[in-house]
Amino acid sequence: MDKQLHRNRKVKIVATLGPASDTKSEIKKMFLAGADIFRLNMSHGDHLAVENRHTILRNLEKEFSRPICILADLQGPKLRCGDFEGTKSTLEDGQKFCFDLIERQGDKERVCLPHPQIFQSVKKGDKLLIDDGKLSLEVIKASEEKIECTVLNGGIISDKKGVNCPDSILELASLTEKDKKDLEFVCKLGVDWIGLSFVQRTKDVHEVKKLLSGRAGIIAKIEKPSAVKVFDSIIEASDGIMVARGDLGVELPIEAVPPIQKRLVMKSRQMGKPVIVATQMMESMIHSTTPTRAEVSDVAQAIYDGVDAVMLSAETAIGAHPEKVIRAVDKIAIETEKDPLYFQNLETSRTSSKEGVSNAITVAAREVADNINVKVICCFTHGGTTAELASRERPRAPIIALTPYVETARKLTLFWGLHCVVTTPVDRFKRAVMNAVKAAKLFDFASGKDLIIVIAGVPFNTPGSTNILRVVSLEENFDDF
Numbered sequence: 001m002d003k004q005l006h007r008n009r010k011v012k013i014v015a016t017l018g019p020a021s022d023t024k025s026e027i028k029k030m031f032l033a034g035a036d037i038f039r040l041n042m043s044h045g046d047h048l049a050v051e052n053r054h055t056i057l058r059n060l061e062k063e064f065s066r067p068i069c070i071l072a073d074l075q076g077p078k079l080r081c082g083d084f085e086g087t088k089s090t091l092e093d094g095q096k097f098c099f100d101l102i103e104r105q106g107d108k109e110r111v112c113l114p115h116p117q118i119f120q121s122v123k124k125g126d127k128l129l130i131d132d133g134k135l136s137l138e139v140i141k142a143s144e145e146k147i148e149c150t151v152l153n154g155g156i157i158s159d160k161k162g163v164n165c166p167d168s169i170l171e172l173a174s175l176t177e178k179d180k181k182d183l184e185f186v187c188k189l190g191v192d193w194i195g196l197s198f199v200q201r202t203k204d205v206h207e208v209k210k211l212l213s214g215r216a217g218i219i220a221k222i223e224k225p226s227a228v229k230v231f232d233s234i235i236e237a238s239d240g241i242m243v244a245r246g247d248l249g250v251e252l253p254i255e256a257v258p259p260i261q262k263r264l265v266m267k268s269r270q271m272g273k274p275v276i277v278a279t280q281m282m283e284s285m286i287h288s289t290t291p292t293r294a295e296v297s298d299v300a301q302a303i304y305d306g307v308d309a310v311m312l313s314a315e316t317a318i319g320a321h322p323e324k325v326i327r328a329v330d331k332i333a334i335e336t337e338k339d340p341l342y343f344q345n346l347e348t349s350r351t352s353s354k355e356g357v358s359n360a361i362t363v364a365a366r367e368v369a370d371n372i373n374v375k376v377i378c379c380f381t382h383g384g385t386t387a388e389l390a391s392r393e394r395p396r397a398p399i400i401a402l403t404p405y406v407e408t409a410r411k412l413t414l415f416w417g418l419h420c421v422v423t424t425p426v427d428r429f430k431r432a433v434m435n436a437v438k439a440a441k442l443f444d445f446a447s448g449k450d451l452i453i454v455i456a457g458v459p460f461n462t463p464g465s466t467n468i469l470r471v472v473s474l475e476e477n478f479d480d481f
Contacts, residue, residue, distance in 0.1 A: 005032075005064065005066065006398075006419050006443050006444070006445070007034065007036070007330075007419075008334055009330065009333040009334050009337050010333075010337055010394075010398075010416050010417040011303050011307060011308065011309060011310065011333045011337070011416060012036040012037060012308060012309040012310075012413070012414060012415075012416070013034050013035050013036050013037070013309065013310060013311075013312070013326060013329050013330065013333070014035075014036070014037040014038075014039055014071065014276060014278075014309050014310070014311035014312065015030050015035035015037070015038055015039065015311075015312050015316045015322070015326055016038075016039040016041055016311070016312060016313045016314075016315075016316050016317040017038055017039065017040060017041075017053050017316070017317060018041065018044060018045075018314075018316070018317025018318050019317070019318055020316065020317060020318050020319055020320070020322055021316050021317065021322045022049070022052075022053065023056075024056045024059070024060075026322060026323070027053070027056050027057065027060065028060060029322075029323040030316065030322055030323055030326050031060055031064070031068070033323045033324075033326040033327045033330065034326045034327065034329065034330035035316075035326050036068075036069060036309070036413055036414075037068075037069040037070070037071055037193075037309060037413060037414055038053075038057055038068065038069070038070055038071070039070075039071045039072075039073055039195075039311065039313075040053060040054070040070065040071065040072045040073065040186065040191070041073050041313075041317065042072060042073060042074050042075050042178075042179075042182045042186070043073075043075040044317075047182075047185050050072075050185070050186065050189070051189060054070065054186075054189045054190075054191070057070055058190075067406060067409035067410045067412075067413050067420045067422065068410065068413070069192050069193070069410050069411065069413035069414050070190075070191045070192050070193070070410070071191065071192065071193040071194075071195055071219065071414075072182070072183075072186040072191040072193070072194055072195065072216075073194075073195035073197070073221075074175065074179045074182055074183065074194065074195060074196060074197055075176070075178060075179060075182070075197060076175075076176070076179065076196070076197025076198040076221075077172045077173075077176055077197075077198060078162065079115050079118065079162065079163040079164070079165070079170075080114075080160045080161060080162055080163060081099070081106070081111050081112065081113050081130070081157070081159075081160065081161055081163055082103070082105070082106055082111050082112030082113065082114060082159075082160070083105050083106065083112075083159040083160065084105055084106040084107065084111060084157070084158060084159055085105045085106065085107055087158055087159050088156050088157065088158035088159070089106065089107055089108045089111075089156070089157055089158075090108065090154070090155070090156050090157075091108070091135060091137075091151045091154040091155060091156075091157055092151060092154045093151055093152070093153065093154045094150065094151060095108075095150075095151050095154070096109070096140075096148065096149070096150060096151075097109065097110065097111075097137060097149050097150075097151055098110040098111075098146055098147065098148050098149065099111060099112075099113035099118075099119075099128075099146070099147040099149070100112060100113065100145060100146045100147070101113070101114065101116065101119070101145055101146075111157070113147070113163065115163075115170075116144070117170045117171050117172050118147070118163070118165060118168070118170060119142065119143065119144050119145065119146075119147060120144060120171060121165070121168040121169065121170045121171060122139050122142050122147060122165060122167075122168050123139065123142055123168075124139055124140060124141060124142065125138065125139060125167075126138070126139045126142075126165065126167040126168055127139075127152075127165075127166055127167055128147075128149060128163060128164070128165060129163070129164040129165075129166065129250060129251065130157055130161050130162070130163055130164075131155075131157065131158075131161040131162060132162060132164075132246075132250050133164065133249075133250040133251075134153075134155055135151070135153055135154060135155045135157055136151075136152045136153045137149035137150065137151050137152060138150050138152055164247070164250055164251050166224075166225050166250075166251035166252065167225075169200050169201065169226045170200065172198075172200075173207075174196070174199075174203075174204035174205075174207045174208055175207070175208060175211070180211070183208075183211060183212075186216075187212070187215045187216060191216055192216055192217065192407070192410045192411045192413075192414075193216055193217045193218070193219050193239075193240065193411065193414065194208070194212060194216045194217070194218050194219065195219045195221055195242060196208050196218055196219065196220055196221060197221050197223070197244075198221070198223060198224060198247070199220045199221060199222065199223075199224065199227045199234060200224050200226045200227060201226065201227075201230060201234075202230060202233040202234050202236075202237050204220075205218060205220055205234060205237040205238050206237055209237070216411075217239035217240060217411055218238055218239050218240070219238065219239065219240040219241065219242050219274075219276070220234050220235070220237075220238040220240075220241055220242070221242045221244045222234070222241060222242065222243055222244060222248065222264060223244035223246065223247035223248045223251070224247070224248075224251060225248075225251050225252055228248075228252075228260055228264075231263075231264060231267065232267070235267060235268060235271055235273055236271075238273065239273065239274075240268075240273050240274040240275065240276070240308075240414065241264060241268045241273055241274070241275045241276070242275075242276045242277075242278055242311070243260075243261050243264050243265065243275065243276070243277045243278065244278050244279055245257055245261065245277070245278065245279040245280065246278075246279040246280065248260065249279075261277060261302075261305075262305060265277070265302075265305045265306065265307055266305070266349065269306050269349070269350075269392065269394075270351050272388055272389060272391070272392035274308040274309065274391075274414045274415050274416070275307050275308050275309075276307065276308065276309045276310070276311050276414075277302040277307050277309075277310055277311065278310075278311035278313065279311075279313060280295075280313075281295065281298060281299050281302075281310055281311065281312060281315070281329070282295050282299065282312060282315045282325050282328065282329065283295065283314070283315065285315050285319060285321055285324065285325040285328065286314050286315055286318065286319040286320065287319070287320055288321075289321055289324055290328070291325075291328055296332055299329060299332045299333075300332055300335075300336045303332070303333055303336045303337065303342070304336065304341070304342060304345050305345075306345070306346050306349065306394060306416070307416075308391075308414060308415055308416040309414060309416075310329060310333075312325060312326065312329065343394075343396055346394040347394075350393070350394060357466065357467050358385065358386065358389055358457075358465075358466040358467075359389060361455055361466045361467060361468070361469050362379075362386065362389040362390045362392070362393055362455065362466065363393060364469055365377050365379075365390060365393070365395070365453050365455050365469055366390075366393040366394075366395035366397075368453060368469070368471065369395050369396065369397040369453055370395065370396055370397075372451065372471070373451070374397050374451050374452060374453050374471065375397065375398075375440065375445055375446035375450040375451065375452055376397055376398050376399070376400055376440050376445040376446055376452050376453075377390060377395060377397050377398070377399045377400070377452070377453045377455065378399075378400045378402060378436035378439060378440060378452055378453065378454050378455070379399065379400070379401055379402065379454075379455045379456070379466075380402050380403070380426065380432050380435075380436075380454075380455070380456040380457070380460075381401055381402070381403050381408065381412075382403060382404070382405065382408065382460075383408065384401075384403070384408045384411060384412050385466070386401075386455060386456070386457065386466045387399065387401035387403075387412050387415065387418055387420075388412070388415060389466070390417075390418075390455070391415040391416050391417050391418055394416065394417070395417070397453075398417060398419060398445055399417045399418050399419065400418075400419050400420075400421055400436070400439050400440065400443070400445065401418045401419065401420045401421065402421050402423045402432075402435060402436065402439060403420070403421075403422060403423065404422065404423060404424065404425040404426075405422070406422050409421065409422050419443065419445075421439055421443070423435050423439070425460075426460055427460050428460075429456060429458055429468060429470075432454060432456045432460075433454050433470065433472055433476075436452060436454045436472070437452065437472060437474055437476070440452050440474065441474065446474055447474065448474065448475075449473060449474065449475050450473075450474050451471055451472065451473055451474075452471075452472050452474065453469060453470070453471055453472070454468075454469070454470050454472055455468065455469050455470075456468050
């Protein structure tokens with residue numbers, strides 16, 4: 001158990017790696033600035049680039065003796081139109097425009113849409129959105145070979161622009177062939193979480209879980225209206241959730257996104273599943289050295305809602321100031337969590353389940369910690385369940401998650417409030433208490449006569465067996481390790 005840095009906040013920061021953050025020196029700066037989880041975006045970069053970034057992260061992990069969580073985000077299906085004569089065309093409001101399966105260049109009246117699944121799914125009255133919603137069309141007639149539309153909002157349409165079908169559930173496989181290859185590649189490398197893009201229904205999650213076979217946790221990205229409608233079943237099937245506001249804001253009225261975000265965050269918290277809010281959190285800092293006031297408020301509001309993590313995408317992947325943007329989010333998080341309203345909001349929105357011994361122990365740990373000024377809650381966990389339940393409670397006291405498995409420690413790093421430590425295996429509760437005291441002192445969570453809480457399960461090495469809670473004074477004689 002080596003000393004490691006710890007953050008002065010509960011919420012975690014996810015940083016996306018890319019061309020602007022591709023070197024060991026830059027990634028190290030980002031880590032020291034406050035990045036807890038690093039995202040490998042499989043939409044960009046080849047396998048060699050991904051492997052190089054993975055190697056840098058695992059070497060940093062060894063250098064700082066701190067588990068680093070890695071999220072591999074799969075690209076998912078990309079729906080795009082074909083090419084145009086002269087590379088583009090202009091569509092006018094009210095005109096008729098057609099999509100078909102004919103592989104020839106498009107013009108002002110038609111273009112190829114090489115996705116038969118769309119033709120099989122759309123119906124009269126459905127909307128089609130082009131280029132992230134810049135153009136919108138309404139279907140007036142659809143067959144398996146041709147979709148006739150009226151242009152609602154016109155503009156320039158050009159080669160290979162993205163197509164969104166917000167009103168349709170498309171019969172697409174949950175993973176493309178590229179996704180399947182990427183999934184196997186990153187699992188062999190060793191990542192902790194997989195981001196599943198464009199989830200439409202629960203079976204999409206189940207299909208990917210079968211392929212994963214427990215090698216990583218699965219985060220369902222909620223970016224389709226159909227996913228919002230069946231969110232309760234999707235979160236049941238998933239290990240975590242990402243509120244991907246970019247595509248969600250394209251396929252839904254933009255004013256509908258904030259209340260949906262709040263509902264998804266609340267449900268995720270109730271279920272004890274980690275939830276990430278993503279997209280355009282600090283967009284202006286792609287170029288600017290400081291965020292806008294609106295961006296600061298956006299990040300702070302997500303933190304007030306109790307999210308596990310906020311995610312930076314282009315800001316750190318291609319932005320001019322990756323380290324600065326992470327430091328900015330870190331400062332916002334620390335200041336927000338100092339506000340008395342922060343924990344008041346968390347407490348009024350808490351809906352803890354006390355069913356079962358493990359649930360009852362973690363609820364009690366939070367209540368005891370809040371009432372007698374405990375400095376830290378130390379929980380021993382093997383598969384991660386105890387620490388996940390402790391995180392769900394959102395206690396005021398910090399939480400140290402102690403585990404003998406580095407894989408568990410890495411995965412738990414995503415969860416709110418958890419400081420994860422890889423420790424030696426224990427077979428007696430006394431040894432667990434001794435390790436907890438050592439960790440609390442070593443990582444500067446407690447000192448002197450401070451009290452800590454230790455929770456664990458006996459017999460040890462039995463997942464889900466949490467059944468002991470003890471309040472411990474650091475003055476107790478546990479110095480002999």
